Amino acid sequence: MKPTNSFLTSTVQVMPPSGIRQFFNAAEADDEVISLGVGEPDFVTPQCAIDACTRALEHGRTMYTPNEGLMELREEIAGYLHTGFQLKYEPSKEILVTVGGSEGIDITLRALISPGDEIIIPVPGYVAYAPLVQLNGGVAVELELSAEHDFKLTADALQKAITPRTKAIVVNFPSNPTGAVMTEEDWLPIASLAAAHNLVVISDEIYAELTFGSTHTSIASLPGMRERTIVIGGFSKAFAMTGWRVGYLCGDAALVSAMIKIHQYTALCAPIMGQVAAIECLRNGLKDRDAMKQAYDERRIMFAQGLSDIGLSCRTPRGAFYAFPSIAATGLGSQEFAERLLREAKVAVVPGHVFGAGGENFIRCSYAASSVQLSEALSRMEHWLQTNTSAHQRQRAL
Numbered sequence: 407m408k409p410t411n412s413f414l415t416s417t418v419q420v421m422p423p424s425g426i427r428q429f430f431n432a433a434e435a436d437d438e439v440i441s442l443g444v445g446e447p448d449f450v451t452p453q454c455a456i457d458a459c460t461r462a463l464e465h466g467r468t469m470y471t472p473n474e475g476l477m478e479l480r481e482e483i484a485g486y487l488h489t490g491f492q493l494k495y496e497p498s499k500e501i502l503v504t505v506g507g508s509e510g511i512d513i514t515l516r517a518l519i520s521p522g523d524e525i526i527i528p529v530p531g532y533v534a535y536a537p538l539v540q541l542n543g544g545v546a547v548e549l550e551l552s553a554e555h556d557f558k559l560t561a562d563a564l565q566k567a568i569t570p571r572t573k574a575i576v577v578n579f580p581s582n583p584t585g586a587v588m589t590e591e592d593w594l595p596i597a598s599l600a601a602a603h604n605l606v607v608i609s610d611e612i613y614a615e616l617t618f619g620s621t622h623t624s625i626a627s628l629p630g631m632r633e634r635t636i637v638i639g640g641f642s643k644a645f646a647m648t649g650w651r652v653g654y655l656c657g658d659a660a661l662v663s664a665m666i667k668i669h670q671y672t673a674l675c676a677p678i679m680g681q682v683a684a685i686e687c688l689r690n691g692l693k694d695r696d697a698m699k700q701a702y703d704e705r706r707i708m709f710a711q712g713l714s715d716i717g718l719s720c721r722t723p724r725g726a727f728y729a730f731p732s733i734a735a736t737g738l739g740s741q742e743f744a745e746r747l748l749r750e751a752k753v754a755v756v757p758g759h760v761f762g763a764g765g766e767n768f769i770r771c772s773y774a775a776s777s778v779q780l781s782e783a784l785s786r787m788e789h790w791l792q793t794n795t796s797a798h799q800r801q802r803a804l
C-alpha cells in the first residue's frame with residue numbers, strides 16, 4: 407500500500423515547517439545573498455576546542471559517553487554556572503549534557519506535559535517551543551509581549567495568561583528574536599507569580615553569555631525558584647559550536663532524573679566530539695568567547711543605529727545577536743517584506759510573524775555577520791527601501 411498522509415498524526419500534519427529555514431535555504435542557494443537570517447555565529451569554534459577534539463579522535467575516543475555526559479564536562483559546567491550566574495548544581499545528578507539546547511527543551515517538555523496541560527509561551531519567541539509543546543500533547547498558550555515594554559515579560563501580562571490548566575512557562579532571555587533581557591527586578595514579580603500558581607519555569611538561557619551592558623540574571627538564582635526551574639544552556643551560541651550539538655539542562659535532581667530517563671532512551675548521549683570540545687572551551691576558550699562577544703557588541707551598536715538611520719526604527723538590542731526593527735512604517739507585511747528583500751535586494755532576514763503574535767510588524771536580522779557584510783546589507787536595504795516604498799511611506803519611515 408502506498409504511504410499517505412493519513413499515516414501521520416494530525417498534530418504533525420498541521421505543523422508548519424520552520425519559517426526560518428525557508429530563508430536559510432534560499433540564502434544558501436545563492437552566493438550573492440547576504441544572510442542575516444539564521445541564528446548562527448559567523449565565527450569558527452575556538453581553535454583549542456578543535457585541537458582537543460582532533461587529539462581525542464586520534465586517540466580513538468569515538469564511543470558513547472555516560473548517558474548524563476562526561477563527568478569532567480558536568481563538573482566544568484557546574485563551575486561555569488556557579489562563577490558566572492550564581493547557579494549551584496550537583497554534577498552527578500542535577501546536570502544532564504544534551505544534544506544541543508534543543509534536546510534539553512524537548513525532553514523537559516516531554517517530562518512535564520500531561521495531555522491538555524497549558525504551557526505559556528511569551529511571543530515574539532523562539533520558533534520551536536509551540537510545536538514541541540503540541541507534539542507532546544500540550545496546549546501552547548501565546549502571551550504577547552509588547553514593544554512598549556521592550557519585549558520584557560511583565561507580571562501583569564503573565565497573570566492574565568494563567569489558568570487552572572497552566573503547568574509551565576517557557577522564558578528565553580536574552581531573547582531570540584527580540585534581543586530583550588530581564589533584570590533581577592524584572593524577574594522578582596514573575597518568580598512570585600510562578601510560586602503562587604505552582605508553575606514550572608523552563609528557562610532557555612542559551613544566550614546567557616551574550617548580554618551587553620548588564621550581566622545575565624537567571625530566574626533560577628532567585629529565592630525559591632531553583633526547585634521549580636529547569637535551566638537550558640549550551641555551547642552553540644557563545645562558543646560558536648552550532649554544529650557540534652552539545653548543550654545541557656540543569657535543575658533539581660527530582661526533575662532532572664526524569665529527563666535523564668527520556669534522554670537514555672532517545673539520544674543515549676550527546677556526541678563525544680562535542681563534549682570533548684566543550685570541556686576545552688570551558689577550560690581554555692573563555693578568552694575566545696569574550697573576543698566574539700566584543701565583536702557582537704560593536705556590530706550591535708553599528709547595526710541597530712544603521713537600521714534606524716535607513717528608516718527601520720530599531721531599539722538597541724540588549725542581548726543575544728539579533729536586531730528586531732519595526733517595518734510598520736513601510737506599510738508591508740513582514741512575509742512580503744522579507745520575501746521581496748531577499749529577491750530584489752539579496753538580503754535574507756526573517757519575517758517577524760514566524761515568531762508568533764506581535765511579530766508581524768517586525769523583521770529579525772542576525773548581526774552575527776561581519777561588519778563588512780552588515781554595512782553592505784544596510785546599504786542594499788536602504789536602496790531597496792528608497793525605490794520600493796512610496797514617498798509617503800518613506801516620509802513616515804524617516
Ligand SMILES: Cc1ncc(COP(=O)(O)O)c(C=O)c1O
Pocket residue numbers: 445505506507508509532578582610612639640641642648652653
Ligand atoms: C532561543 C533558542 N533556544 C535554543 C536554540 C537551539 O540551540 P542548540 O543549537 O543548542 O540546540 C536556539 C537556536 O537558535 C535558540 O535561539
